[in-house]
Amino acid sequence: MELEQIYVPVQDDLNRVGDALKSISHVDFAWLAEQLSYVVKETGKGIRPALTLLPGKSYEYDLTYLLPMAVSVELMHTATLVHDDAIDKALTRRGQATINSIWGDEIAILMGDYLFAKAGESVADTRTPRVIKLFSQTLATISSGEIGQFRGAFNLEQSRENYYRRIYSKTASLFSLATQSGAILSRSPEEVVTVMKEYGDNLGIAFQIVDDILDFTSTEEAMGKPVGSDLTQGTLTLPAMLLMERYPDDNPVVRLFETGDKSNIARAIEMVLDSTIIGDCYKIASEYCSQACQNLNLIPDTPSRESLYALADYVIKQGT
């Protein structure tokens, strides 16, 4: 199923989220308006807002709370990307030049802060201390996870457990905020909040594994950023870890991290593609997706529940 079909139960409201995101560029200062409208121009696939709204459809779906929450989750995501790009000195994102590459790191830092602030204003509009607290805890998880990733860059001594913890912090925690807050704000029973947390946690991990796979298998056109970015940044992802496990004696990832010789990146990608590693990674991602869906039968059988199943399916089919 395509995203378009998956989003059907909440499509009108996702459009409202898109409008609300664009409206943050309506500010008095012309230069700030220009930068903001650039930031929100390409807002990605909207998976995080969808993950906020879809769980709501099975209970008391009230846009008064769900709309600002969905906006908030997407703004927090955008803010973290703006800071990540400054940290990684990335030149392109979603096919367009990054804020740091156009206006410099200083503006990227402040623009990210401004977006966090707007995300905070939006989550405050839910008037629900529990999700507001969860929102801030998630930001703490994301930023401490990024600190860990940055400090661990070019470090070969990393366990798989460390990898899963890292991608939980970086991606799954925000998916989990989206699904949990959707459940909480629609007054779902507590056990359903737990089910939606499990869904978000596991789907987020699967999503990031697939993203890490695509950094080996995709093209710059399709991704909107260069392939091999993770290795360039010294970030060990699942495919690179499997490559190291399988070829411990003579390995381009080890050579890259030890010598900094970038020619090893193309070699690593080639070796990964020539092996069964990609298939094995998809298998692991697929297990996380099954895990994500395992208790969805506890929520009412609605079109939005079908969308949650379909979304899990969609995540592991990306790029295959």
Place this chain on the structure above:
Amino acid sequence: MELEQIYVPVQDDLNRVGDALKSISHVDFAWLAEQLSYVVKETGKGIRPALTLLPGKSYEYDLTYLLPMAVSVELMHTATLVHDDAIDKALTRRGQATINSIWGDEIAILMGDYLFAKAGESVADTRTPRVIKLFSQTLATISSGEIGQFRGAFNLEQSRENYYRRIYSKTASLFSLATQSGAILSRSPEEVVTVMKEYGDNLGIAFQIVDDILDFTSTEEAMGKPVGSDLTQGTLTLPAMLLMERYPDDNPVVRLFETGDKSNIARAIEMVLDSTIIGDCYKIASEYCSQACQNLNLIPDTPSRESLYALADYVIKQGT
């Protein structure tokens, strides 16, 4: 009156705020704990937490809400300093090396984000959507103000109005958050919330004017950072503006901004000190302090109200 005496009505609770700030470094990751404990080691004079607690003393003083608010305000302040130092490439702050100078800009960005997140968790603990919203709005004001300051650097065409707007964003907005939230969380009548907003707005402007004066009149030892930093960063402050107004034809600030020749910084400081400019700036700051206090008579006559008067007095006496 010294700060110590001014703080008497809330001193025990300011110690609790200090303990809570230090406790944020209790995290599992050793390197994060190390960085955090470094960040909260030198926490300044505690004027913002005091501005949160003091207004509460005249009404329903409940630490359940006021304590996390005071912690939140100080954490937000610390987070903005960490980012500002990265932007300004500052080497020292409060007499110790900055995060960016020790661990690099990347860690400074992420550490600032982490501190924003902890500030957000803390404000969520007030369980009061109104102050939570105000908190996020303040962060938006601060960061958009910083964007304006950064974009306006080395620009000679700036009005005094622009200066006041800039220092409102940068400093007074946070003072105002502190005093307003203190009033709101202690269930003060609405007119008192307004009085405390006026107090915070005006005291903050006075405080920043004095800070800008000290950048001309103080010493590196006393300030914990080099004198003349504002001119070095291309930031026009009140003393520099008055100097330009008085010596329009041959002015070191104009030469500095136009040619980048740093020898003009010492010359500008010398000319300011040889004129009546410093006295005139203190006079303006003093008017803002009077403005701050003008409606304090509407709140009950308590020792904490005396402290608010005394604090306004203290602000304009700094460095004189």
